[in-house]
Amino acid sequence: MRAVLVLYFKYFLKWDDDLATSIYHTFVALCYLTPILGAIVADSWLGKFKTIIYLSIVYAVGQVAMAVSAIHDITDTNRDGTPDNMTFHVVLSMVGLFLIALGTGGIKPCVAAFGGDQFGDHQEKQRRTFFSVFYLCINGGSLLSTIITPILRAQDCGIYSQQKCYSLAFGVPAALMVVALIVFIVGSGMYYKAKPEGNIMLDVCKCIGFAIKNRYRHRSSKYPKREHWMDWAEEKYGKLLIAQIKMVLKVLFLYIPLPMFWTLFDQKGSRWTLQATTMDGNFGSIVIQPDQMQTVNPIFILTLVPIMDSVIYPLIKKCGLNFTPLKRMTVGMFLAAVAFVCAGVVQLQIDKTLPIFPSTSQSQLKLLNMGNNSITVQLTGNKTVNLHPHWASDDYFTFEEEQIDVTVGSPSFTKRIVLTKNERQTLLFPSSISDEWQLMEDLTSKPQEGNNAIRFVNGMSRAVNVSVAGASFGQIQPLYFSNYSQIKNGRKAFTLQSGSQSCEFSREFGFGSSYTFLIPSTMTFGTNCQESISEVEDIKPNSVHMALQVPQYFFITAGEVMFSVTGLEFSYSQAPSNMKAVLQAGWLLTVAIGNFIVLIVAELAKIPKKWAEYILFASLLVAVCIIFSIMAYFYTYIDPAEIEAQFKRKEGDNDDDEDTKAKLRKVEAEMARRGSVSSDDEDQRSKQTSF
Numbered sequence: 001m002r003a004v005l006v007l008y009f010k011y012f013l014k015w016d017d018d019l020a021t022s023i024y025h026t027f028v029a030l031c032y033l034t035p036i037l038g039a040i041v042a043d044s045w046l047g048k049f050k051t052i053i054y055l056s057i058v059y060a061v062g063q064v065a066m067a068v069s070a071i072h073d074i075t076d077t078n079r080d081g082t083p084d085n086m087t088f089h090v091v092l093s094m095v096g097l098f099l100i101a102l103g104t105g106g107i108k109p110c111v112a113a114f115g116g117d118q119f120g121d122h123q124e125k126q127r128r129t130f131f132s133v134f135y136l137c138i139n140g141g142s143l144l145s146t147i148i149t150p151i152l153r154a155q156d157c158g159i160y161s162q163q164k165c166y167s168l169a170f171g172v173p174a175a176l177m178v179v180a181l182i183v184f185i186v187g188s189g190m191y192y193k194a195k196p197e198g199n200i201m202l203d204v205c206k207c208i209g210f211a212i213k214n215r216y217r218h219r220s221s222k223y224p225k226r227e228h229w230m231d232w233a234e235e236k237y238g239k240l241l242i243a244q245i246k247m248v249l250k251v252l253f254l255y256i257p258l259p260m261f262w263t264l265f266d267q268k269g270s271r272w273t274l275q276a277t278t279m280d281g282n283f284g285s286i287v288i289q290p291d292q293m294q295t296v297n298p299i300f301i302l303t304l305v306p307i308m309d310s311v312i313y314p315l316i317k318k319c320g321l322n323f324t325p326l327k328r329m330t331v332g333m334f335l336a337a338v339a340f341v342c343a344g345v346v347q348l349q350i351d352k353t354l355p356i357f358p359s360t361s362q363s364q365l366k367l368l369n370m371g372n373n374s375i376t377v378q379l380t381g382n383k384t385v386n387l388h389p390h391w392a393s394d395d396y397f398t399f400e401e402e403q404i405d406v407t408v409g410s411p412s413f414t415k416r417i418v419l420t421k422n423e424r425q426t427l428l429f430p431s432s433i434s435d436e437w438q439l440m441e442d443l444t445s446k447p448q449e450g451n452n453a454i455r456f457v458n459g460m461s462r463a464v465n466v467s468v469a470g471a472s473f474g475q476i477q478p479l480y481f482s483n484y485s486q487i488k489n490g491r492k493a494f495t496l497q498s499g500s501q502s503c504e505f506s507r508e509f510g511f512g513s514s515y516t517f518l519i520p521s522t523m524t525f526g527t528n529c530q531e532s533i534s535e536v537e538d539i540k541p542n543s544v545h546m547a548l549q550v551p552q553y554f555f556i557t558a559g560e561v562m563f564s565v566t567g568l569e570f571s572y573s574q575a576p577s578n579m580k581a582v583l584q585a586g587w588l589l590t591v592a593i594g595n596f597i598v599l600i601v602a603e604l605a606k607i608p609k610k611w612a613e614y615i616l617f618a619s620l621l622v623a624v625c626i627i628f629s630i631m632a633y634f635y636t637y638i639d640p641a642e643i644e645a646q647f648k649r650k651e652g653d654n655d656d657d658e659d660t661k662a663k664l665r666k667v668e669a670e671m672a673r674r675g676s677v678s679s680d681d682e683d684q685r686s687k688q689t690s691f
C-alpha cells in the first residue's frame with residue numbers, strides 16, 4: 001500500500017509534493033509509534049493473540065476505508081472523472097490511514113513477540129531463525145507489493161468514467177488482510193498463548209514514579225546509597241518487578257543512539273530516489289524508473305538473510321569469534337555508514353556531469369540563429385561566436401552584468417539586452433537580424449523524476465502544431481518557442497502539422513535531458529521531416545548509470561540485516577516475560593524516531609553540495625556507532641527467565657509482602673505452566689520450529 005500512497009496523494013487528492021511527502025513520512029512514523037499502544041494492550045490486558053486479532057480487524061477496516069476513499073465516482077456528480085467533494089475523500093483516507101497505523105501498532109510488536117513465545121528456552125537457535133524468517137516475510141510482502149500495487153493502480157476503473165484504479169490498489173491488500181486474519185484465527189489451537197499479567201505498564205510507571213520520589217525524599221547524605229536508583233522502590237514494590245524494570249530500562253538506555261541508523265536508512269526512499277532521478281536507468285532490455293530502485297532493498301534482504309544465517313554467522317563462529325548480537329548491530333551501523341559514503345562517491349560522479357546553473361548573482365545566455373545564413377555575434381566582454389544557420393552556441397555564456405551589448409553581422413547591428421539574475425535564457429536571432437529578437441527563459445534545474453524537458457522553436461512563416469503521444473506542444477506561432485513538455489525516456493515520435501500538411505520525426509530519449517528542437521524556415525512537409533529538424537542540447541541526459549547505486553543498496557541492506565534482524569531478536573531475548581511486546585514496541589519506536597528525524601533533517605540540512613551531505617550523515621552515524629559500541633561494551637547479557645526464576649525462589653522464601661507474594665504466585669503458576677507444557681505441546685513446538 002505504501003508503494004502507491006504518495007502517488008495517491010499527489011494525483012488523486014491533488015496535493016503538492018511537499019504535503020504528500022510530509023503526510024507520507026508522518027504516516028510511516030505513526031506506524032512505528034503506535035506499537036507502544038498495541039504492546040501495552042497485549043502485555044497488560046488482552047494478551048498478544050487477541051490483540052493481533054482485534055487490531056488486525058481495525059487494520060482491515062482502515063484498508064477498506066482507503067479503498068472506498070479512492071472511488072472517484074462516489075462524489076463525481078458531474079461525471080467528469082474527478083471527485084467533486086474532495087473533503088469526503090481526504091477525510092475518509094485520513095481516517096483509513098489512522099486506522100491502518102493503529103492496526104499496525106497492534107500487529108507489529110505482537111506478531112514478533114508472539115512468534116518468539118512459541119519457542120522454549122532451549123530453542124534459542126530456532127527462535128533466532130524465526131526472527132530471520134519473520135523479517136523475510138515482511139520484506140517478501142514489501143517486494144510483492146512494490147511490484148503488484150503499481151500494476152493494480154495503473155488499471156483503469158470507474159462506474160461513470162474510467163480513472164486510475166487506486167481503489168483496487170488499496171482493496172486487494174484489504175482482501176488479503178482478511179484472508180491472513182482468517183488463517184491466523186484458524187491456527188488458534190496450535191499456538192502457545194502466554195497470559196497477560198494485569199496492568200503491568202501501570203505497575204511499571206507507578207514503581208518508577210515511587211522510586212524517583214523515594215530517592216528524592218532520601219537525598220540527604222545521611223541515608224546509605226543503594227546500588228541502583230530503582231532499588232528505592234523496594235519499600236513498596238517486590239524485588240521481581242524492580243528487577244524486571246531494571247532489565248527493560250537497561251535495554252531502552254542502549255536504544256538511545258539507534259534512531260540515527262533509521263534516519264540514514266529512511267533516506268533511501270527520499271534522497272537516494274532523488275539521486276536516481278539524475279542517473280541513467282537504461283538496463284538494456286529493461287528500463288528502471290528512479291523509485292523502482294528501492295525494490296533492490298527487499299531483494300537483497302531476501303538473499304542476504306539466509307546467507308548471513310547459514311554462511312556468514314556460522315563461518316565467523318567457526319573462526320572462534322564471539323559475534324554477539326550487540327557486535328552485529330554495531331557492524332550493521334558501520335555498514336550503513338559505508339553505504340552513505342558510497343552514495344557520496346556516486347554523487348561526486350553525478351555532479352561532474354551536471355550542468356553548472358547560474359548563481360543568484362549570475363545570468364546565463366545561449367545564442368540561437370534561426371536564419372538561413374551564418375552570423376557572427378559579439379557579446380560584452382569580447383566574447384565572439386560564429387553561428388551557422390539553424391544553430392546554437394555550444395554552451396551558455398555566464399554574465400555578472402545585468403545588461404549586455406550584443407553586436408551582430410556586418411554592417412554591425414547592436415542591441416542592449418537586459419538579463420535576469422539566476423536565470424538561463426536563449427536569445428533567438430530571426431532570419432533578418434534587424435527583426436525583433438526573442439529572449440526565452442530556459443530551465444535552471446534538471447527535469448523532475450528523470451523526465452526530459454522538450455520544446456520547439458518554429459522558424460517557419462506559418463504556425464505549426466506539434467504533438468507526441470501523451471503530450472502536446474500546441475500551436476507554435478512563427479519565430480516563437482513552445483512551452484516545455486515533460487517526456488519519459490524511450491523512443492518518441494513527434495507529429496508536426498500545419499494546415500492539412502504533416503510530417504513525423506522520432507528520437508530516442510534518455511533520462512533528465514532538455515532539448516530545443518528547431519523547425520527551420522526551409523522545412524518542407526512530407527511524410528518524414530527527420531532530416532530537417534535540428535536540435536539544441538540545453539541539458540545533457542543523465543550519464544551516470546543507476547547500477548552504480550547497487551553497492552550503496554547492498555551495504556545499507558547488509559547493515560539492516562545485521563542491525564534490524566538482530567535487534568528484533570535481542571529485544572525479545574532481553575525482555576522480562578511480561579514485557580516482551582513492550583520491548584518489541586520500544587525497538588520499533590527507534591524506527592519512528594528515525595523517521596521523525598528525517599522530517600526535521602529534510603528541513604534543516606541545506607548543505608549546497610549533496611555529496612558532502614552524504615558524507616556528513618555517514619560521519620554522524622560512525623560517531624553514534626562508536627558511542628553505541630562503548631555502551632554495548634558495558635552491557636551484560638541476561639537470561640530474563642533465569643533471573644525471574646531466581647527471584648521466585650528467593651522471594652518466595654522470605655518476602656512477607658502480600659502483593660509481591662500474589663505476584664510471585666502468578667509468576668510461579670505461569671512458569672510451572674510453561675515448564676509443564678505437556679510433551680504434546682513440546683512436540684508441537686518442535687514441529688513448528690523445525691524449519
Ligand SMILES: CC(C)C[C@H](N)C(=O)N1CCC[C@H]1C(=O)O
Nearest residue numbers: 138139142297298301560564591
Ligand atoms: C517494509 C519495510 C519498510 C522494509 C524494511 N526493509 C524493514 O523490514 N523494516 C524497516 C524498519 C524495520 C523493518 C520493519 O519491521 O518494518
